[in-house]
Amino acid sequence: MIKLKNVSLVFQGGSVAISNISVKIQEGEFVYLVGHSGSGKSSFLKLLYKEYIPTKGEIEVANIDVSKLPKWKTPLLRRKIGIVTQEPQLLENRNTYENIAFALEVMGGLPEEIEAKTNTLLDLVELNENAYKYPGQLSGGEQTRVSIARALANNPVVLLCDEPTGNLDPDLSIQIISLLEKINRAGTTVLMATHDSSIVNRRKKRVIELKDGKIKRDELDGSYIVR
Amino acid sequence: MGKFTYVMKNTLLNMRRSPLLVFATIIAVLVSSFLVFTTLSARSIVQNNTLRWQSGVHVVVFLDDRVTTTAHKQLQESLNSYPEVRSVDYFSKPEAKEEFQSLFKDQPELLAEVDFEILPSSLRINLNNPSDYTLIIERLEGNPAVKEIRSSGEAIERLLSLTNTLVISASSFAMLIGFAAFILIINTLRLAAYSKKKEIKIMRLVGASSTYIRLPFIFEAVIESLIGTSIAVGFGWAVIEYSKNSIVSESIFDITISDDYLIFLTLSLLVFSLVFGLFASFVGIRKALND
Numbered sequence: 042m043i044k045l046k047n048v049s050l051v052f053q054g055g056s057v058a059i060s061n062i063s064v065k066i067q068e069g070e071f072v073y074l075v076g077h078s079g080s081g082k083s084s085f086l087k088l089l090y091k092e093y094i095p096t097k098g099e100i101e102v103a104n105i106d107v108s109k110l111p112k113w114k115t116p117l118l119r120r121k122i123g124i125v126t127q128e129p130q131l132l133e134n135r136n137t138y139e140n141i142a143f144a145l146e147v148m149g150g151l152p153e154e155i156e157a158k159t160n161t162l163l164d165l166v167e168l169n170e171n172a173y174k175y176p177g178q179l180s181g182g183e184q185t186r187v188s189i190a191r192a193l194a195n196n197p198v199v200l201l202c203d204e205p206t207g208n209l210d211p212d213l214s215i216q217i218i219s220l221l222e223k224i225n226r227a228g229t230t231v232l233m234a235t236h237d238s239s240i241v242n243r244r245k246k247r248v249i250e251l252k253d254g255k256i257k258r259d260e261l262d263g264s265y266i267v268r
Numbered sequence: 269m270g271k272f273t274y275v276m277k278n279t280l281l282n283m284r285r286s287p288l289l290v291f292a293t294i295i296a297v298l299v300s301s302f303l304v305f306t307t308l309s310a311r312s313i314v315q316n317n318t319l320r321w322q323s324g325v326h327v328v329v330f331l332d333d334r335v336t337t338t339a340h341k342q343l344q345e346s347l348n349s350y351p352e353v354r355s356v357d358y359f360s361k362p363e364a365k366e367e368f369q370s371l372f373k374d375q376p377e378l379l380a381e382v383d384f385e386i387l388p389s390s391l392r393i394n395l396n397n398p399s400d401y402t403l404i405i406e407r408l409e410g411n412p413a414v415k416e417i418r419s420s421g422e423a424i425e426r427l428l429s430l431t432n433t434l435v436i437s438a439s440s441f442a443m444l445i446g447f448a449a450f451i452l453i454i455n456t457l458r459l460a461a462y463s464k465k466k467e468i469k470i471m472r473l474v475g476a477s478s479t480y481i482r483l484p485f486i487f488e489a490v491i492e493s494l495i496g497t498s499i500a501v502g503f504g505w506a507v508i509e510y511s512k513n514s515i516v517s518e519s520i521f522d523i524t525i526s527d528d529y530l531i532f533l534t535l536s537l538l539v540f541s542l543v544f545g546l547f548a549s550f551v552g553i554r555k556a557l558n559d
Binding site for chain 1: 480
């Protein structure tokens, strides 16, 4: 599902974000991408959805050769990927329902399709009762769930989550992880960047640890010990 | 249908967010288009009039009545022999009187006051090339049979030169205002793009195409440009219609302009404003949406 071969990312000015990384993630896997702040987790994810262009190497996501994909075709890649950021990025003037529906609206969906799909997603993230609440009226965990629902709107095959529990307390974080696992069980490949060791160690999943832009370790049923 | 509805809804939403800027933009486009429309129409009217005059009499030679009619006839024959001359008509004193009476038939007081004896006989010359009037004047200078020479060529040249100056001045002014409109459109779009920064970011994340993200902004610029130009063209047509029945048309000017030309001018301006809007939107949002 995700393949990186000798990928490096060097920013203008010479700072190295990713250094010669090669990794494969199979379809249906749930992978934690761990490491300290500045280890390259976000850059790694941004390379996958072509927010950053690698300095060298090959990237393949959902059978799309990202490294050779022209810029104008980036939307085609992003329709196959769901992206959840640390800040939920919700539109303040739209309620929960409208925030989720927005992703379908901008893809040109028909009103009846948008309504059906949005209701399904509200069910999935268990926010039916908050459908008409605005972001300001939702808790941090609820906002993250809205953001996850929106990321799933276009039925992505891969879900990339960049520290979605970064601003949440442990209980809410567990709820979000449970939701992501539920999505993973339905067949979506999940790659989640986090530096929260308690989450990683609570559920044994594949762990890829980054340090200074390099893969420090890649373990199935791994853990994350913060040193 | 869903996509079109979304684009239109967002276009109108953008316009509602900064109504004053939108209004200023439309006014600037309106003034600029109106100037272009009226100056080009005016030039066409002047050209029509001068063309009419140019096909008529180019030089009038007023004859000295103290000289014999034989001398007048000799002068006419010698003029006819010039290669530049197409025809020469002799206009006698009675004919001059008749013409004067016809021209001023609505002013009986004037006719009652005029001593028709002062009206001289004349030779009316039509030239192959109206611009050769200076050659004729030069050749006739010092001829004892000639009292005075009048030429329409000089007046036409002055009028055309004045018209050209006016067209250039008005066009320069229109370009200046057009540039202001261009800047205003860019600013309006940038403000709209800035206020929708988060929305645009989400659209990108979920895979909306660049064209789709840009369309509301492009539509906004084109709509503002087309509204301004349409009102300007409407005003322009109204001004021409009004002028046709006004005092201007009863003077030396005949306000004639073909409908074909006006339709061509209208369509050209509308197409230009469409391209103008597209270009302004391209420049306006290129940077804002690439960030």
